[in-house]
Amino acid sequence: MDFTFFLIQALNGVQYGLLLFLIASGLTLIFGIMHVINLAHGAFYMVGAYLVWSLTGVFDSFVVAILAGIVCAAALGWVIERFLVIHLYNRDHLDQVLLTYGLILVLNEVQRMMFGSDVHGVAVPSMVAASIPLTDTLSYPVYRLVLAGVCLALAFAMYWIIQRTRLGMWIRAGAANREMTASLGIDIRRLNALVFAAGTALAAFAGMIAAPLSSVYPGMGDNVIIISFVVVVIGGIGSVKGAFLGALAIGLTDTFGRVLLPEMSSVMVYALMAAVLLWKPNGLFARA
């Protein structure tokens, strides 16, 4: 394997990992703060992809479609939190699993009713449609680099919000102790709605920017949700830092696994998780 090839694979792995981080960070925040296992998080990824596909048809601009899509997705998350998830806070985790499983069925079917079962493509925006030539035969698409850059910027923004702002302080306090935070006068119900809406928007945004690479198809969220849970668990539930490192580890393992050991690639991701959990039963960065 020569260096250029290795570089391309490493870039692909990092970029896939960063995309996974966007989904997994919402999942880990929702679990860490609201103590809700949200199986429907992958469906939000699918919703995002379909939103951007249909909205590019309306606005004729990828960026405007994404902005409008984020608003729609956040609104959807807010409505779902207000009407469904709010009933789950004091219920058993298994009830949450069951309800959000039902939600997956509903969202998947609504998608099929509105958009049909065809696979759709979203064009890479012309501004970043070029490729950087690396050798005579190999080149790297600019869009993938832009995507990685946007994900990294979002990761830094999240870090800044959570560690440096008052809102982030509330979020961390809510994750550490709900009742105590509420008794200090912080409106934990609004915080819940906000975190759920933000998590939904993040997952949907991941679906939107992934759409030009992966195309848009029914059930695309079902594969994503399991791998995102793998990321969350490797990193330690509730830890955004853990989700970031877990996502990169899974992205690189999956990408290099496909290249080096194609017949074993699918097993490797799960073997990695099993190994991490056997070493650290609560993930890499679990809170004590």
Add this chain to the structure above:
Amino acid sequence: MTPAAPLTASTAWQAPSRFALLLLALAAVLAFYPLYGEALFPGQHDYFLQKLTAIMILAMLAMSLDLLVGIGGMVSLGHAAFFGLGGYALALFGPEYEAANLWTTLPMTLGAVGLAALVIGALSIRTGGIYFIMITLAFGQMFYYVFNDADFAGGSDGTYIYVRPAVEVFGLKLVDLGDAVTFFYVVFAAMMGTYVFLRVLLASPFGKVLRGIGINPQRVRGVGYNPDAYKLVAFVIGAMLAGLAGYLSAAQFGFVNPSMMSWHHSGTVLVMVILGGLGTLHGAILGAFALEILHAVIEARTEHWLLVLGGLIIVMVLTLPKGIAGLLERLTSPRANRARTGHEDRGES
């Protein structure tokens, strides 16, 4: 979380409750189906017979998962791996074009599944809560991909079992599993046998410790039991019962493929158990029948059956904290108790 009422009722030999009578009546309706099915559903009888047999096998699988989830507090999302392993064991241990001998292949199957469960269980039980869900998912997916990508078992296409296993004593055919009605009754007996076996197990000291572990492992440890040993035994028993269900399923359809092991299948069975009512065993059976029959009925009416099914599941979670078994128990309980039971429901949810 786990109602202890059915257990104490069965050990104290009180007069059977109305709920127990209802369950018996439902079992009788099912048991006599081959007798009246032809008259009630002409033309569709054979299909229904096959469907009911398949649902009973799923009910066995659901009960075996309830032992882990509802009783032992171990939420497994890899349980279907043992179901699939049982099916593959029949395909791989039996001869290709002749009937496999049930007396040799079934013990070999249960042994193989038990061994796999012993290793996976010993590793998984070190973790708890959602981490246990994820590590069982990981092991389940590893099995799925090994069978999906490997050559020895037909890869993703799966493999066929051309002849159903033979049940013979000294060359004499005892029962003909090839006959649909006979097979229905064999599966019915296996399902009721599993139920009775698990009831007896739960009434034993082992079962009581296990139930205690499901509610509060620290206290059980404090009393002097080792929770991990009990959980491991329960994990292996549950896996072997799932393997038995997989063996029967492979025998019924004459076909195994990796999707028997996928996390989708594990998830569907988990939904059956939660929907039916956790930790009750009969809830697992009710959940399996409810989900599969709802599925079939809605699918026949509308193309968008997933929408209706998903909506129904959401409504059931919001309105039935103890699942279908809890609802039926409340509806059949005498009027005087009903208010009290309802109050308890709210208190615990």
